[in-house]
Structure formats: C-alpha cells, structure tokens
Amino acid sequence: MISQLKVPLSEQKRFGDKGLTAQLGQHCSGSLKALDNDLKDVEKAIKQLIADDPILKSLFELVTSVPGVGQVVATELILVSAEFTAIDDPKKLACHAGVAPFEHSSGSSIRGKTRVNHHARKSLKTLLHLAAMSALQVKGELQEYYRRKVAAGKNKMLVINALRNKLIHRVCAVVGRGKNMTKTIRPRLFNP
Numbered sequence: 275m276i277s278q279l280k281v282p283l284s285e286q287k288r289f290g291d292k293g294l295t296a297q298l299g300q301h302c303s304g305s306l307k308a309l310d311n312d313l314k315d316v317e318k319a320i321k322q323l324i325a326d327d328p329i330l331k332s333l334f335e336l337v338t339s340v341p342g343v344g345q346v347v348a349t350e351l352i353l354v355s356a357e358f359t360a361i362d363d364p365k366k367l368a369c370h371a372g373v374a375p376f377e378h379s380s381g382s383s384i385r386g387k388t389r390v391n392h393h394a395r396k397s398l399k400t401l402l403h404l405a406a407m408s409a410l411q412v413k414g415e416l417q418e419y420y421r422r423k424v425a426a427g428k429n430k431m432l433v434i435n436a437l438r439n440k441l442i443h444r445v446c447a448v449v450g451r452g453k454n455m456t457k458t459i460r461p462r463l464f465n466p
Contacts, residue, residue, distance in 0.1 A: 278308050320349060332452075339454035340418070340444045342409025347401045351445060354398055364446035371421060372399045374440040400436070406437040416440065 278301050286295045324330045330352065337348040354370065355361040361370060368374040372394020409416045416437055423433040448455050 276306065276313065279306055280310070285465040304370060324349075329357065333449065336448050336452070336454060337445050339456075340404045340439060340441065340448055341412045341455070342407075343445060344405070344408065348406045350398055350401050354395065358446070359450050362446065362450070367446060368439050368442045369394070370398070371395060371402055371438070371442065372400060373435055373442065375435070402435065402438040404442060405441055406434050409437060409441060 282300060282341075283295070283299055285444055324334050333352055334345075337343055337351055338345065343351075351367075351414060352358070355367060355448060359368045365374060372392070406416075410420055411417075420433055422438070424430055444455065
C-alpha cells in the first residue's frame, strides 16, 4: 500500500503540475505516516515473536547466516516451509518457489528450453531474486560462480535463477546440519 501511494506521487512530480502534486502529497501524507507506523509495529511484533520462541530464534539465526539472506527472506522461508517441517527438501522448496527448471518433454522428444513453473509462490521467488542479487555483492563462491557462467556465455537471468536455487540449497543445508554457515562449511550444491 505504501508503494501504491508513493509511486503515483513520484511520477506526478516529474510530469504533472507542481501545485497539484503538492496538494496530492498533503492528502496522502497522513495515510503514508499511518502505514509507516503500522509497518514498524508489525516488524517489531515479528521480531518479538522470533525472540520469544527458542525454535524460531535458532532457525532465524541459521537461515540468516547464509550470505544474501536477510530478515525478510528468512521470515518468508520459515513461514513457507512451516519451520522446515512441511518442506525440508531443497528440491521441493525450489520447485515451490519457482526456481527449479523443468524440461518440456513428451516421450522421447524434448520441446524447447527448460522453464520454471509459473504456478509457484511469486512473492518467495521475488524475495529470493533480491537475496541472489544481494549475495552477488559479497565476495565468495556465488560471485565467482556468476562471473564464470556469464563469461562462458550463459544468460544472466538463467545464472541468477541458478543462484536462487543455490541459496535455497544452502539454507536447507544449514538448517539440516543445525550449524551456522561459515567459511569452513561448504554445503553440497546443485551445479547446473
């Protein structure tokens, strides 16, 4: 809702009448302040809920130890997987998130490129995309993998999708082991 109010205002600033823009800004300012306050209250309640529950707290610490995975992505992964009890297999979680590629085949014929399922949870896929982009900023295996694959001529979005898949596998490995991700732990990962 916040972005639904802010985006038209910012677009109006660039192309519209300045007087009208100021008037619209005044009308929306109260709603934006209320929404910002509500958002802060919800984030505070989520943090408190995680801090009060020892299982959630340990899961949250494990998941956020993976480079690129922050608080929002960790919260969504824990919710989607029902604290990694409903979905604990990384391949199933990747399929649910829409980052596992499938080939279109019938019998012995293969039709076209491999594609991801479009019936996936779009919000999780979006958050994993942002996590992959964040992980690319950190020096390490994922950044090297991305550079190597792009230099080899792979499509950038295909490589980013592979990074999303790798993040899911790393999160599941960390949760399965019960140990934070460190430089000494090298999870077994799917290499497309």
